[in-house]
Amino acid sequence: MRIARFVPTGGDPAFGIVELAADEGEHPDTIAVITGDPVAAPVQYTGARHDLADVRLLSPVIPRSKVVGIGRNYAEHAAELGNEVPTDPLVFLKPNTSVIGHDEAIIRPSFCHELHYEGELAVVIGRICKDVPVERAQEVIFGFTVADDVTARDVQKGDGQWTRAKGSDTFCPLGPWMVTHLSVAEAQSLPITTRLDGQVVQRGNTREMVRPIPELISYISSFTTLLPGDVILTGTPAGVGPMEPGQRVEVEIDGIGTLSNTVAEA
Template sequence: MRIARYALAGAEPQFGLVELATDGGEHPETIAAITGDPLAGPVNYTGERHSLDEVRLLAPVIPRSKVIGVGRNYAAHAAEMGNEVPENPLLFIKPNTSVIGPDDPIVRPRGVTNLHHEGEIAVVIGRICKQVPADRVQEVVFGYTVANDVSARDWQESDGQWTRAKGSDTFCPLGPWIVTHLSLEEAGALQITTEVASQRTPEDREVRQDDSTKLMVRPVAELVSAISEFTTLLPGDVILTGTPAGVGAMEPGQRVSITIDQIGELSNPVVDEE
């Protein structure tokens, strides 16, 4: 399934199930409304169905608790930043106020001059869990979505830690929906592509990142297990699994698009803080 969170003009946000043309079903490029929050309990169809063109897609999950990022989980990215792969997972937290959805603007804060994109596959947790063995991680994963771990490199360098550099408002785009049908093995063999284009010529995209999740130093099962050793994970928590090589600067007036095979595309414009 693809579970999206969306809004119609003048209506409250709600969840729905997305059907794409590639599925070969009866309702291509539509979203079927469901009741409630799929992360909180059973849901039912309402009978409403809308074209994807009619709705505004929102961040598919607003974490009730936390977003946990993983640094240097691809060897080539660690090397391009002048670092070694750490002996243990390098973890940080992004506040839920950093989360935005598809097409929402990434805002470059005043004073930041070196804002970078980091395309990543994100894990959405579906159950309260603690100290999960790696061989049982599939039981606690609700699904996967696309993420951009936006990073202010100048703040990262000057602050000596990453809270402000990675946790500012709008620094965690997620979307376009949550895919629930992927196994751990499938999630560990997907292509991630990040492209940057001018808003004036969106068709002229520069490919920045193009690598496979096969290259993760620590796969999803190992990451979730390690993180759950020290903190309780809650339904709706999001784990960003690290970014492959090719990170680079984003400038106001550009649009950053991240595509992950079998999940979808997350695209956001970049603007300056007013």
């Protein structure tokens, strides 16, 4: 199931089930409106439908309290920036105010002169949990989505800690929707491709993670309670690099979808 959050023309934000046409061209992709927030409570179809092309997609999830990022979880990415893979997972936080949706603009702030893309798989938590055993990680996952862990690389180096570099407004694009039909095992073997103005700049696979999804959930929940709607960014493959105002960055994960955003100047 693909769950999106969207705004119809002249309407208010709502959630819906994305229905992709089996045959291209003959039938439009649609979105079936549902009641409530699917991460928080059971939902029902309202009977209303929209053509997907006629709505504006928003971030598919509004993190209740936090976005938890994992740094240097792909060995080749750690190496390309001259870093070692850390002994324990390297954890940082992005505030929920950094979250934007598909086709919204990433704003390069005036203090940043080196803005980087980082395509990633994101895990959406579906229930309150603490001290989750590795073997029970699947039970606390609601679904998966695509993320771009936007990073002000020069600020990251200068500040020494990552709050401004990774937590600034618009630095956490998520979308275009969440999928709930993937198991952890399936999510752990997905190709990731990032394109900048149509040119491939990152190509990896989630199987290359140093620490897999269940281990990350177990580690994070050992020190902080995870809430429904919290998001975990699982790390980025090698190939990160700069993006400039006016450029478009696309992150595609097979089996989920393609997240696309333009870059703009503050």
